[in-house]
Amino acid sequence: MPGCPLCSILEIHAKQKNVMSEDMVKDGYVDIMNIDISSVVVEMMRKKYAHVPQLKYMQMDVRDMNFFQDESFDCVIDKGTLDSLMCGTDAPLSVSQMLEEVNRLLRPGGIYMLITYGDPSVRIPHLNQAGCNWKIVLYIIPRPGFESRVGCSSAKSIMEPVPLTERGLLPAGFVLEDPDSHYIYVCKKMHGSFGGAPQIPNQVGATIAQ
Known part of the structure; x- marks a missing residue:
């Protein structure tokens, strides 16, 4: 579970400024695997974080992660990878392949956290593809420094989930x-799940837009 420091986490797309992984280490997480399709980025991050044994790095294509066995992770974090695939050629196929792999790698009850600029109308259809059975909770986090209008009726805590319709809208x-808000889809793998609604880890709200 994402709230357990002993859980195994996979972060797909090893950014050169990986604030989220750094914060997770500070919070006590001990097993964080980061992957990226670029061998240059991976080597750079290995050198940068050589002194942090909790962070591991591998070069890998998210559409084919057969290096890992089924149900290897408790949580998969995706900050921008699906968005990148959506901009490429054969986008629907690439996204489908990645989500199939994410679903395969998650243990029952595990969490796939998708951090994206895509609203539910363009992301839920992909998340609900055949073979994936998610319980999805949506959070919307504005960019840093954004202030709601005084007295605005829609103002609420960013840690409160946003309700979705039956159609996922x-x-x-x-x-x-x-x-310019970020949409955060916290997707719980329901097959044999542990029960309970998926929640966003506390450190995510503070680092999401960095």
């Missing part, structure tokens, strides 16, 4: 104040 009348 934002409710009618929902006002998105900041058009």
